[in-house]
Amino acid sequence: MEWTxxxxxxxxxxxxxxxxxxxxxxxxRTVYETITKKCKKNDECGKEKTYEEKVPKTESYVLDVNKDSRHREYMSCMKRKGWQEKNIYFWE
Incomplete structure (x- = not known):
């Protein structure tokens, strides 16, 4: 059988x-955020009297754990039905 x-x-x-x-x-996941802190009395921070520091921050996000397996199954199924993905690159 041929499939459209x-x-x-x-x-x-x-x-x-x-x-x-x-x-x-x-x-x-952990990301790093830059925050500005005020200098303490003994710190040497120059005229700004502040300094920047990177601090870790935990972010939560939703992840479909079946996405890759589903895509592989879809591609395999399409190939069995006579269709195959082709990548075409355009260069200017």
Whole structure:
């Protein structure tokens, strides 16, 4: 059977989401934020009387842990149906 792109895309998207549904989990990462602090009496900070310091800050974000597996399943399904992704690069 030959599949049109629309048929293959629709079927493969359905199958990949069925096999690897969206599964969101909360993940955390550390980022560094620059803050300005006032100098203490014994610090040498120049005329500004302040200095900058980087401090760690924990951020939470939502991550779909099945995203990569779902994409691989979709691409594999499309290939089985006769469709393959091609990357085309344009240079100016």
């Amino acid at each position: 792109y629309q048929e293959a895309d629709s079927q493969c998207e359905f199958d990949s989401f069925k096999r690897f549904p969206v599964r969101n989990e909360v993940a955390q």
